[in-house]
Amino acid sequence: MQTTVLDQLPGLQQDNPGVGTGMQWHRPTQFIESFSPIDGRLLGRVAVASQDDYTWVMNEATHAFRTWRQVPAPQRGEIVRQIGNAFRRHKESLGALISWEMGKSLQEGKGEVQEVIDICDFAVGLSRQLYGLVMPSERPMHQLREQYHPLGVVGIITAFNFPAAVWAWNSALAWVCGNVCVWKPSSKTPLTAVACQQIVAGVLHNNNISEGVSCLLVSNRIIANQLVEDTRVPLISATGSVPMGRQIAVTVANRLGRSLLELGGNNAVILSQHADLNQAITAIVFGAIGTAGQRCTSTRRLIVHESIETEVKSRLQKAYAQLRIGDPLHEYNHLGPLIDQAAVKDYEKALRKAAEQGAEVWVEGGVLSGAGYESGCYVKPCVLRVAEQVPVVHEETFAPVLYVLTYRDLNEAIALQNAVPQGLSSSIMSLHLREVETFLSAAGSDCGIANVNTGTSGAEIGGAFGGEKETGGGRESGSDAWKVYMRRQTNAVNFGSDLPLAQGIVFSVTD
Numbered sequence: 001m002q003t004t005v006l007d008q009l010p011g012l013q014q015d016n017p018g019v020g021t022g023m024q025w026h027r028p029t030q031f032i033e034s035f036s037p038i039d040g041r042l043l044g045r046v047a048v049a050s051q052d053d054y055t056w057v058m059n060e061a062t063h064a065f066r067t068w069r070q071v072p073a074p075q076r077g078e079i080v081r082q083i084g085n086a087f088r089r090h091k092e093s094l095g096a097l098i099s100w101e102m103g104k105s106l107q108e109g110k111g112e113v114q115e116v117i118d119i120c121d122f123a124v125g126l127s128r129q130l131y132g133l134v135m136p137s138e139r140p141m142h143q144l145r146e147q148y149h150p151l152g153v154v155g156i157i158t159a160f161n162f163p164a165a166v167w168a169w170n171s172a173l174a175w176v177c178g179n180v181c182v183w184k185p186s187s188k189t190p191l192t193a194v195a196c197q198q199i200v201a202g203v204l205h206n207n208n209i210s211e212g213v214s215c216l217l218v219s220n221r222i223i224a225n226q227l228v229e230d231t232r233v234p235l236i237s238a239t240g241s242v243p244m245g246r247q248i249a250v251t252v253a254n255r256l257g258r259s260l261l262e263l264g265g266n267n268a269v270i271l272s273q274h275a276d277l278n279q280a281i282t283a284i285v286f287g288a289i290g291t292a293g294q295r296c297t298s299t300r301r302l303i304v305h306e307s308i309e310t311e312v313k314s315r316l317q318k319a320y321a322q323l324r325i326g327d328p329l330h331e332y333n334h335l336g337p338l339i340d341q342a343a344v345k346d347y348e349k350a351l352r353k354a355a356e357q358g359a360e361v362w363v364e365g366g367v368l369s370g371a372g373y374e375s376g377c378y379v380k381p382c383v384l385r386v387a388e389q390v391p392v393v394h395e396e397t398f399a400p401v402l403y404v405l406t407y408r409d410l411n412e413a414i415a416l417q418n419a420v421p422q423g424l425s426s427s428i429m430s431l432h433l434r435e436v437e438t439f440l441s442a443a444g445s446d447c448g449i450a451n452v453n454t455g456t457s458g459a460e461i462g463g464a465f466g467g468e469k470e471t472g473g474g475r476e477s478g479s480d481a482w483k484v485y486m487r488r489q490t491n492a493v494n495f496g497s498d499l500p501l502a503q504g505i506v507f508s509v510t511d
Contacts, residue, residue: 009093009195032218034191037103037337038327040375046190049219054226057215061153061180062232064212069150069178076176077127082203083172084120087113094164094195096329101189102163103337103377104291105328115165116172116196118461119477123172126482130177138503141496148486150178151258155227157238157248160339161294161398163189164196166262169465169476170237170485171200175213177485179235182215184227188339190218231255235485238262239296242396242422242470249472260484261472262465264396265424267447267456268301268417270439272410272430273308276453277315280429283455284402285319287427289381290457292335293400294343297425297449297457301393303413306406313362313404316383320363323381326372337377338399347379347399350392354403357390362404394420410435418446424467425449425456448475 031045049057068076087094095110102109132147154174158166163186171181185193197216204211217223228236228251237260238248245263252259269284287299304312328336338344344367351365365382372378381400386393393403407413417426426447428439436452438444448467449459459465464479466472475481501507 009090009097009198032187032190034101034189035340036100037339037375037377038100038329040377043101044191046194046218049217049223051223054217054219054223057182057212057217058153058230058232060210060212061182061215062212064210065150065152065180067210068175068180068213071178073127073130073176073178076178077124079203079207079209080120080127080172080175081124082207083200084117084124086199086203087116087120090195090199091117094192094199097195098163098189098192099328099336101191102160103328103339104161104294105333105336106331108291108328112162112165115162115461116168119165119168119172122461122478123176126173127176130482130486137492139494139500141494141498142500143493143495145491145493147489147491148177148483149489151234151485151487152179153233154179154181154485155230155233155236156181156183157224157227157236157240158183158185159239159296160186160188161291161296162239163192166239166476167193167196169461170260171214173477173482174485177482179485180213180215182217182227182233184217184219184224187218187220193218225251228252229255231257234258234487235260237474237476237484242472245470245472258484260474260476262296262467262474262476263472264422264470265296265298265456265467266300266394266396266420266422267297267425268303268420268427269299269456270407270410270413270417270426270428270430271302271304271308271312272428272432272435273305274432274435275429276431277308277311279453281312281315281319283427283429283453285316285323287455287457288383288402289323289335289400292338292379293381294339294398295457297459298398298400299402299427299456300396301417301420302402302404303416304404304406305413306408309406313385316404317363320381320383325368325378325380335381335400337375338379339377341376343398344377344379346397347401350395350397350399350401351382351384353392354384354386354390354401357386357392359384359386359390359392359403361385365401389416389419396422410438414439414444421470422467423447423469424471425451425459427451427454427456429453447471448473 030048099109135144239262326333363383368378426445462478464475465477466475
């Protein structure tokens with residue numbers, strides 16, 4: 001299956017290199033090897049960008065922007081429509097590649113490609129709705145207008161857990177807004193990036209559009225830092241860890257650029273005594289174990305009303321006992337491996353810390369070995385009861401670890417939820433109207449996403465995605481997130497024969 005998948009995707013045939021724009025590739029001597037966390041096998045090698053490659057890519061991108069920005073927005077939308085259709089044609093094979101390379105289930109891999117398709121559809125409609133404002137002027141025969149223009153080169157840095165979707169959230173909107181994109185993907189999922197780049201390149205090539213509109217840099221940290229420091233890149237959109245985001249924010253701010261940051265999440269579900277427990281347990285378990293706990297929106301904390309603690313413990317233990325761990329390409333398995341053995345070590349470290357800090361084991365964790373687990377990347381999802389928010393609970397562990405706390409009243413629950421430094425996603429499971437509205441009020445959740453009777457994990461492209469506090473404050477995808485990729489311009493237009501001044505100021509000169 002591995003060979004078949006690679007052969008079905010453009011640019012992933014044997015001995016394919018991988019840096020540059022579109023259909024043109026340089027052939028450097030350094031490569032990144034991509035191993036599947038499913039079975040540890042080598043999937044392929046992708047070339048690492050050199051300094052010369054970076055210079056060439058940036059020249060191509062800046063040159064392409066001069067032309068692309070002048071293409072009418074609906075025509076740019078037409079190109080994005082074709083890109084979305086190209087991903088439709090490759091949904092099965094690309095979804096399988098994502099599963100092979102990242103380790104998420106085949107269903108989730110295909111779902112990620114569907115996100116790419118969906119954001120392209122959204123961007124097509126958006127291309128005819130890049131609205132500004134018309135405002136009344138205090139001066140006669142004047143009009144105030146507000147319009148948006150593209151920024152230029154948008155740098156996109158993505159993480160391994162969504163190796164295609166997050167790039168598409170940024171690039172599809174950036175393209176219809178008139179920008180060009182330079183993408184630095186995770187070094188853990190380079191083959192997915194090459195496949196996505198080649199799919200886009202084919203569309204650009206068929207439409208005689210400069211391949212510099214979409215650029216790829218599979219690179220080391222030195223080249224990535226250069227992208228962040230480059231004054232030709234007015235916006236850096238970065239998804240990853242909080243430490244990485246801090247470094248990028250400081251660097252970009254130092255050159256007075258813009259940054260869009262999507263960083264860590266430490267997401268909680270408040271489980272009320274008024275909840276539908278059948279609905280709630282399903283949401284909690286999927287949120288905690290989906291993608292093996294490697295979503296930024298994964299449920300990491302469960303805050304349970306003390307009156308239902310015993311029942312919730314029993315239900316969780318029963319649900320977790322039914323989970324099947326193994327090859328994510330087999331649809332009967334619920335969760336696959338972590339991305340690599342470094343992630344496994346982080347998981348083990350979190351379990352040790354939790355034990356040292358007095359956690360009670362509800363569902364035991366551990367690393368799996370033996371037949372089917374040869375890669376060493378498979379772990380058991382676990383549930384740990386903590387008496388209070390001990391230090392380990394404030395940390396984000398990218399693994400299926402769920403911490404359980406209890407509360408007495410809703411204000412206490414909201415305080416527990418908001419006590420962590422991250423602020424991405426949150427949820428309340430309750431059928432009580434006052435509880436729901438309090439949770440959604442200004443005195444409620446401090447997260448960028450607040451859900452009711454659904455879990456923390458997952459997001460639709462129609463809504464703006466992002467979080468507060470250490471999550472970075474960025475917004476991607478739907479709503480008016482497109483404005484991040486634009487510069488705002490206010491126009492005062494005088495269509496009369498006189499020159500009245502604002503604020504009633506009188507000024508004249510004689511001929």
